[in-house]
Amino acid sequence: MAFRAYLVERNDDGSVNRSLTTLEPEQLHDGEVTIKVEWSSVNYKDALATIPNGGVARVSPLVPGVDLAGTVVASTDPGISTGEPVIAHAYDLGVSHHGGFAELARVPASWVVPMPDGLTARDAMAIGTAGYTSALSIERLESRGLQPGDGPVLVTGATGGVGSTAVAMLAARGYEVVGSTGKHEEHAYLRELGAAGVLDRSETVADSGRALERERWAAAVDCVGGATLAYVLRTLRYGAAVAASGNTGGRELHTTVFPFILRGVDLIGIDSVNTPIDRRRAVWRRLATDLRPPHLEDSIAREVALDDVGAVLDDIRDGRVRGRVVVRVGDGGG
Numbered sequence: 001m002a003f004r005a006y007l008v009e010r011n012d013d014g015s016v017n018r019s020l021t022t023l024e025p026e027q028l029h030d031g032e033v034t035i036k037v038e039w040s041s042v043n044y045k046d047a048l049a050t051i052p053n054g055g056v057a058r059v060s061p062l063v064p065g066v067d068l069a070g071t072v073v074a075s076t077d078p079g080i081s082t083g084e085p086v087i088a089h090a091y092d093l094g095v096s097h098h099g100g101f102a103e104l105a106r107v108p109a110s111w112v113v114p115m116p117d118g119l120t121a122r123d124a125m126a127i128g129t130a131g132y133t134s135a136l137s138i139e140r141l142e143s144r145g146l147q148p149g150d151g152p153v154l155v156t157g158a159t160g161g162v163g164s165t166a167v168a169m170l171a172a173r174g175y176e177v178v179g180s181t182g183k184h185e186e187h188a189y190l191r192e193l194g195a196a197g198v199l200d201r202s203e204t205v206a207d208s209g210r211a212l213e214r215e216r217w218a219a220a221v222d223c224v225g226g227a228t229l230a231y232v233l234r235t236l237r238y239g240a241a242v243a244a245s246g247n248t249g250g251r252e253l254h255t256t257v258f259p260f261i262l263r264g265v266d267l268i269g270i271d272s273v274n275t276p277i278d279r280r281r282a283v284w285r286r287l288a289t290d291l292r293p294p295h296l297e298d299s300i301a302r303e304v305a306l307d308d309v310g311a312v313l314d315d316i317r318d319g320r321v322r323g324r325v326v327v328r329v330g331d332g333g334g
Ligand SMILES: NC(=O)c1ccc[n+]([C@@H]2O[C@H](COP(=O)([O-])OP(=O)(O)OC[C@H]3O[C@@H](n4cnc5c(N)ncnc54)[C@H](OP(=O)(O)O)[C@@H]3O)[C@@H](O)[C@H]2O)c1
Pocket: 043, 044, 045, 129, 130, 133, 156, 157, 158, 159, 160, 161, 162, 163, 180, 181, 182, 183, 201, 223, 224, 228, 244, 245, 246, 247, 248, 249, 250, 270, 271, 272, 273, 316, 317, 319, 321, 322, 323
């Protein structure tokens, strides 16, 4: 049966058409599991997938949406049953495989995460790839030895999807969190999430002729990259680490070797896209329990219908969104 989908098509001249349209199930890409999508979410990567030269979309036409949650309506995989609530995100979803901004999705069984007990489809999308990436960042820092009481942990891009969930998760685990943000009007929001302090973005992007600065941070979660990541490296304490996941502030990194060879700091790369599925399922079980972001409902900045996704994509591309945006697809459901 035909279903509604938000579709992006690249034209020969490089421009992009975005529209809400109708697709037939046969137009979906291959996969063992067909899912009635109930909720999705909007990430920075989705914004890049829908603009010319965004560098994310690998096929045209494409249903974007790197996150989805819903109910299995057909499955040829013996491990996944019809009626099962599930999550799928990342891998090629919304990049070279039709994603979450549609009422129906079909994905390989090896991308499917059973919905952990205690999470609804809406909860899972309030967390989404952003919260999953924060969880991976925290897991890596803690497995390296970070613990509450070690000192201030800096979260950059703190009002965004990855940043805001990292602030909330770290604060709930007892860390002293400092959020850096370019949004002057959102300092109170960061404190509500649990930040003990707020740093203005101007400080983290300022030019510095120095290879090292005062040691401040016991660890950092950075989703901004560019000059901000260079600042983090210059200011981490001796032996500390930064978990780096993003590039909203630029893809280039101009730094020196001194943070590494004089302070023994570590730069940990975080990739949420190709995590092996068993690890992904385990992290989602933690996202439903000890890493569950507190105040999940409050972390939702906006709830939009499929019809309104286009406007949100522009806002998130321009850095105008704080927190998470969830998309009610179809009738929403669980
Ligand atoms: N490695 C992975 O697996 C992975 C997974 C998910 C996301 N990501 C990446 O992580 C980044 C954040 O994703 P998201 O979904 O959280 O995006 P988002 O919701 O748009 O948040 C990004 C935040 O970055 C800050 N920012 C924006 N433009 C900036 C600039 N020019 N300079 C400095 N800071 C700027 C803003 O925070 P403030 O206004 O508070 O400063 C913004 O809210 C993106 O680059 C995304 O592609 C990577």
